[in-house]
Amino acid sequence: MMEITQHDAEFGQLVESCMKSRAFDVELYTKHDVKRGLRDSNGNGVVTGLTEISDVVGSKIVDGKKVPTDGNLYYQGYNVSELIQGSRDSFYGFEEVTYLLLFGSLPTKSQLKSFIGILADLSELSGDFICDVIMKAPSANIMNSMMKSILNLYSYDGNPDDISVSNVLRQSLQMIAKTPLIAAYSYQAYGHFRLDQNMIIRNPRKDYSTAQNLLYMLRSDGIFTDLEAKVLDVALILHAEHGGGNNSTFTTHVVTSSGTDTYSAIVAGIASLKGPRHGGANLKVQKMFQNIKENVSDWTNVDEVRAYLTRILDKDAFDKSGLVYGMGHAVYTDSDPRAVILKRYAKSLSEEKGLQKEFALYELVEQTAGAIIAQKRHLVKPVCANVDFYSGFVYTMLGIPEELFTPIFAIARTSGWCAHRLEELVNKGKIIRPAYKYVGTHCDYVEMDERTGEEQ
Numbered sequence: 001m002m003e004i005t006q007h008d009a010e011f012g013q014l015v016e017s018c019m020k021s022r023a024f025d026v027e028l029y030t031k032h033d034v035k036r037g038l039r040d041s042n043g044n045g046v047v048t049g050l051t052e053i054s055d056v057v058g059s060k061i062v063d064g065k066k067v068p069t070d071g072n073l074y075y076q077g078y079n080v081s082e083l084i085q086g087s088r089d090s091f092y093g094f095e096e097v098t099y100l101l102l103f104g105s106l107p108t109k110s111q112l113k114s115f116i117g118i119l120a121d122l123s124e125l126s127g128d129f130i131c132d133v134i135m136k137a138p139s140a141n142i143m144n145s146m147m148k149s150i151l152n153l154y155s156y157d158g159n160p161d162d163i164s165v166s167n168v169l170r171q172s173l174q175m176i177a178k179t180p181l182i183a184a185y186s187y188q189a190y191g192h193f194r195l196d197q198n199m200i201i202r203n204p205r206k207d208y209s210t211a212q213n214l215l216y217m218l219r220s221d222g223i224f225t226d227l228e229a230k231v232l233d234v235a236l237i238l239h240a241e242h243g244g245g246n247n248s249t250f251t252t253h254v255v256t257s258s259g260t261d262t263y264s265a266i267v268a269g270i271a272s273l274k275g276p277r278h279g280g281a282n283l284k285v286q287k288m289f290q291n292i293k294e295n296v297s298d299w300t301n302v303d304e305v306r307a308y309l310t311r312i313l314d315k316d317a318f319d320k321s322g323l324v325y326g327m328g329h330a331v332y333t334d335s336d337p338r339a340v341i342l343k344r345y346a347k348s349l350s351e352e353k354g355l356q357k358e359f360a361l362y363e364l365v366e367q368t369a370g371a372i373i374a375q376k377r378h379l380v381k382p383v384c385a386n387v388d389f390y391s392g393f394v395y396t397m398l399g400i401p402e403e404l405f406t407p408i409f410a411i412a413r414t415s416g417w418c419a420h421r422l423e424e425l426v427n428k429g430k431i432i433r434p435a436y437k438y439v440g441t442h443c444d445y446v447e448m449d450e451r452t453g454e455e456q
């Protein structure tokens with residue numbers, strides 16, 4: 001394959017032209033009142049739709065003014081903390097919440113049993129699909145492998161393009177049941193072909209929940225404890241849904257509104273979630289902490305930690321993006337309720353595994369980073385740890401490889417994406433089509449022989 005490299009002189013010129021022709025004066029955004037990032041001038045998201053699926057609450061109104069508060073997340077009106085508490089004696093909390101998101105009410109015992117049975121029956125992939133799709137061209141990025149495999153499921157569906165609610169619900173249940181297998185087998189293929197590990201392709205057990213089966217399919221001995229399965233079930237519940245405005249769910253709405261098929265819509269959601277400013281932040285947090293541990297000699301020294309975080313924010317350390325991953329949120333202010341819950345599990349697991357020193361470092365970064373970010377970025381609202389801050393640490397303590405951190409998020413969020421896709425279709429949403437203000441000029445056509453290369 002012919003490669004072009006960044007050092008190639010011709011390519012360098014193209015890069016320069018690209019930068020020059022695409023950059024415009026930032027003042028233009030204010031001049032034209034552009035809702036950058038679909039936010040209004042106060043930073044609030046522009047309201048582009050209605051939903052009953054979930055409510056993300058990050059502030060409250062006091063004397064007519066919006067003020068910060070601890071965050072709350074409601075699935076179909078139920079506080080997610082209470083849903084977790086209610087499913088404490090079961091490994092099927094994620095399935096229960098998926099039912100709630102898709103059908104709008106909590107299932108009765110018999111409804112849940114029948115729903116779990118449907119998902120268990122759909123939880124399979126043919127040998128042909130595993131060999132012809134999943135085993136081919138394995139990638140270190142399991143999110144990409146998932147997208148490839150899900151797009152290929154289209155070819156195995158006898159009725160892929162029908163967007164009637166019944167057909168999309170059928171496909172949605174397939175997606176929810178099959179994404180755990182796709183992620184686990186993609187990792188097994190990667191581990192074997194790229195890392196020289198043994199490859200174990202286990203069929204999921206019909207008497208196991210999604211959380212139990214994930215551990216069963218990932219572990220070489222297939223063995224796990226009840227506590228491990230319960231913690232993973234809670235993580236799946238917490239990642240299942242987050243309103244219509246988050247980047248991946250909004251993406252799902254956008255592509256659904258064009259009338260595209262379910263496989264393409266879910267892949268679009270995964271493509272968005274993969275980004276390090278969204279779900280991909282859980283992997284970045286893991287890498288950032290490895291970097292902090294290597295560069296901070298005393299993990300308990302507040303000044304040293306603060307100085308290193310400042311360097312990260314100044315684009316002088318870690319990945320030079322200027323972001324402290326796992327911190328900040330578009331809606332939450334004082335706290336993200338999911339991070340609060342995951343932190344509790346991180347603390348108890350770290351005590352069990354003798355990783356208190358690591359936990360203390362996470363907590364120190366959480367306690368110090370918010371204020372530094374707010375000060376450096378001139379923010380008036382508080383900056384809290386988000387769902388991605390502690391999740392990777394929890395997964396590591398469950399023995400889950402980091403390549404699967406974001407895929408686990410995708411497995412869970414597939415329920416939310418499907419619920420939103422169905423809500424969009426049931427309500428016959430208008431095609432989503434915002435506007436971009438043209439700020440260029442109109443020019444007279446220049447014949448080829450008369451071009452000087454200076455027109456731009």
Ligand SMILES: CC(=O)SCCNC(=O)CCNC(=O)[C@H](O)C(C)(C)COP(=O)(O)OP(=O)(O)OC[C@H]1O[C@@H](n2cnc3c(N)ncnc32)[C@H](O)[C@@H]1OP(=O)(O)O
Nearest residue numbers: 277278279281322323324325326327328329330377386388
């Ligand atoms: C599942 C999830 O998606 S949770 C979020 C996961 N992402 C991360 O953890 C990445 C780090 N965090 C961030 O990049 C941001 O906080 C986001 C993307 C989550 C939210 O961004 P916004 O909605 O723009 O938040 P907000 O309005 O509070 O931010 C204001 C400014 O502070 C900056 N900021 C916010 N958080 C951070 C951070 N953790 N590190 C550095 N700068 C930050 C933003 O980049 C933004 O700057 P800009 O106006 O130049 O773009």
Ligand SMILES: O=C([O-])CC(=O)C(=O)O
Nearest residue numbers: 241242245246247330387
């Ligand atoms: O709401 C957001 O912008 C991002 C987020 O936390 C999620 O999707 O879970």
